Amino acid sequence: MAVYTEEEVAKHSKEGDLWCIIDGRVYDLSKFAGLHPGGENVLFAESVAGKDATNVFYGLHRAEVLQRPQYARLQIGTLQGAESVIKVPAPGDLSRVPYGEPTWLSSGFHSPYYTDRHRKFQTAVRTFFEEVVKPEAIKCEENGKRISQEVVDKMSEVNMIAMRLGPGKHLQGRTLLNGTVTPEEFDYFHELIINTELARFGGRGFVDGILAGAVIGLPPVMNFGSPELKARVIPEVLSGKKYLALAITEAFAGSDVSGLQTTAVRDGDFWVVTGTKKWITNGMFADYFTTGCKTETGFTVLLIERNDSLSTKAIKTSYSPTAGTAYVTFDKLRVPIGNTLGEVGNGMSVILSNFNHERWMLTCTALSAQRVVVEECLKWATQRMVFGKPLTSQAVIRGKLAAMISRVEAGQNWLENVTHQMNNMSYAEMSSKLAGPIGLMKSFVAKSGTEIANDATQIFGGRALTVTGMGKVVENYKRTSAFDQILAGSEDVMADLGVRQAMKKMPSNARL
Ligand SMILES: Cc1cc2nc3c(=O)[nH]c(=O)nc-3n(C[C@H](O)[C@H](O)[C@H](O)COP(=O)(O)OP(=O)(O)OC[C@H]3O[C@@H](n4cnc5c(N)ncnc54)[C@H](O)[C@@H]3O)c2cc1C
Structure with missing residues (x-):
């Protein structure tokens, strides 16, 4: 790339011939000026045209703007004797801003909780999320679409969905993030690291859209489902082939779970479920719903599979629709008795044990x-x-x-x-x-x-x-x-x- 002096850059400061310097790089803005979203006048300002506009630029724009192809290609050279000093972190990099990372990741600090294996895992998780998930997170947060199957498949390839369910038997025999951690050593700090990394992209809707429903709704199946149900449903959900949501809240009952009005009435080998659920995360695309129901002998939890008797309607909230927040209706939906989670009438303990x-x-x-x-x-x-x-x-x-x-x-x-x-x-x-x-x-x-x-x-x-x-x-x-x-x-x-x-x-x- 060509190298210019400040004097050479200064000669280009008029309409049709406009250069400036940003962070040691020389940009030709001649053709771009008319397209500048803030109007071309700001580019002809004394502090920009033919000058080092680094401070003006960073006072108004995020560093990643210059990485976008349409702006990156405006660079025509570098400034003689100058170096780019502003660093945009590469995937996996730690922040160098004080308090930008927890103490255990800050150079020269110590922690009683984490080992070097956790540090290695953290690097691998951050790299994975930044390379595979971040572009999707930014896109979905904005366009409101659900996470793509392609990204879900990539997550399941490294067993990311399984790891999000925490330590336990479900990890046995799996290769976790290409072997960065073994199923035996995986602990809650590993899971904490995953939860931390997935929430770093500045979009709250996507934090729930990235299959939070399964994280909160699958444990009752894992802990209270029949062996047959577990053998079928757990692999489907952990491989990202099927989606699951937790459906407890209703318009009638939120904090007070005992006020639920969705009923499940026994009919031979089936429950017949009638009622509604409100604000169900991932409900718009879930195949399974871990559902709290009122039964004759109290509160019971059932795993309900989507069929024609179940309908979902999007609820508009103040975060992105990528979370798939749904209003769910069960219309005399027949659920096999084998889909009961835990004992009939003992649903409260199933749900309470899940809350922590x-x-x-x-x-x-x-x-x-x-x-x-x-x-x-x-x-x-x-x-x-x-x-x-x-x-x-x-x-x-x-x-x-x-x-x-x-x-x-x-x-x-x-x-x-x-x-x-x-x-x-x-x-x-x-x-x-x-x-x-x-x-x-x-x-x-x-x-x-x-x-x-x-x-x-x-x-x-x-x-x-x-x-x-x-x-x-x-x-x-x-x-x-x-x-x-x-x-x-x-x-x-x-x-x-x-x-x-x-x-x-x-x-x-x-x-x-
Ligand atoms: C976007 C979104 C996603 C959600 N996802 C799910 C999901 O996936 N699955 C699911 O089952 N539910 C889900 N919920 C429901 C959520 O868990 C409930 O909204 C929450 O538990 C509160 O219930 P509520 O909104 O009915 O409020 P209410 O219970 O009506 O309470 C109203 C207010 O009164 C206060 N209050 C209630 N009782 C007391 C008390 N005893 N003492 C002091 N204050 C009290 C509460 O703090 C609350 O602020 C979701 C909700 C939202 C908004």
């Missing part, structure tokens, strides 16, 4: 998204000039950054502690000991999320309210942080659960 993992997963993804927002704010506050100085020179802005960082670090430390408990407890112990702490943790992290969203909005100003461009990640997070407050148990209900569980364990003789 769902709430823990949501805490992982929520925290990951929050950390990305903190990183965006640190970058923006450093590069945005106001009143002649970077935003970071304002104490009020530094105060907001301090609060955001503190919330994320507090949540991360709590999450890692809980994950360590999960690694060292049986499933029964987890159910009895961790429901309260996980409820409190989820509530805290969700509440922190809305506070982070508010602070980030102030830091980004108008760009936080603009769907594309500089503030797009913050805009998405601000619009969708409430999903973490409501899904898998609302913030207040979770906080209350945590305290109620603690009250149960209060010694009767404890006094001040």
Whole structure:
């Protein structure tokens, strides 16, 4: 590529002959000027035409813009004696921004929880997600379409869907991410890493669209299904050939699961199911629905297969339709008795034992998204000039950054502690000991999320309210942080659960 001096570039500063320098690269904007979305006048400004426009450019555009082919091809050379200093991370790279990664991934820091094997796994997972999933995530978040079968197939090839279900028997005999981790060593920290990586693309709808329904709906089949049902359904779902959703909530009953009105009436070897379910994640494309029903002897969970007696209708929410959020109707749908999960009338324990993992997963993804927002704010506050100085020179802005960082670090430390408990407890112990702490943790992290969203909005100003461009990640997070407050148990209900569980364990003789 040609090498130019500053003097040579300076000669090209008029209409039809317009060059500028961005980060040591020389661009010819002569033909592009008329197409510039912000109008051509800004390109003829004194600080741009024939000049080094690096600061002006990065004050207005994201670094990835220059990588797009239509802009990359405007580069005609490099600036003599200059080097490109602005780095766009390559797939697998760690962020170099302070607090852009959790401590365990930050150079020179230590952690009691992770080994070098976890670090190797993290690199492989990040590379996989950035290469295979990120382009799909960005596309689906925007166009609202469901995740493509092609990407699902690539995930199942490396057993990503199986790993999302956590450690357990379902991993036995599988090669996990090309052998990066063995089924025997796979633990909840590996799963935490996956949940963290999949939530780094700045789109909350896709975080649910990437088969969250199976993650929350398959465990009841794995733990309570008959051997025949398990042998058929688990491989289909883990291979991404069939999709599954958890269908508990109704218009009549959300937090109060006991208020469900969908009924299942016994008729010989079948249940006849009638009723509706609301806000069912992945419901629009699910083949199976793990469904809570009212039966004669109480609450029972059934695995329902989509057929002509089941219909789904999209519910418009404030996040992307890529999540496949559905209103589900069962019209005298016949379900084989063999599809009963757990004992008839004992559905509440099937569902309650499932909640811990769902709430823990949501805490992982929520925290990951929050950390990305903190990183965006640190970058923006450093590069945005106001009143002649970077935003970071304002104490009020530094105060907001301090609060955001503190919330994320507090949540991360709590999450890692809980994950360590999960690694060292049986499933029964987890159910009895961790429901309260996980409820409190989820509530805290969700509440922190809305506070982070508010602070980030102030830091980004108008760009936080603009769907594309500089503030797009913050805009998405601000619009969708409430999903973490409501899904898998609302913030207040979770906080209350945590305290109620603690009250149960209060010694009767404890006094001040
Ligand atoms: C986008 C989306 C996806 C979802 N995906 C699924 C899914 O896949 N499967 C599924 O089964 N469900 C799903 N849900 C349902 C979700 O779990 C419920 O919305 C949630 O549990 C709250 O229930 P609700 O909305 O009926 O609120 P309600 O139960 O009506 O509560 C309303 C408000 O009152 C508060 N409240 C209720 N009880 C108490 C109390 N005892 N103390 C203090 N405050 C209280 C709550 O905090 C809540 O904010 C989804 C919801 C949404 C919006």
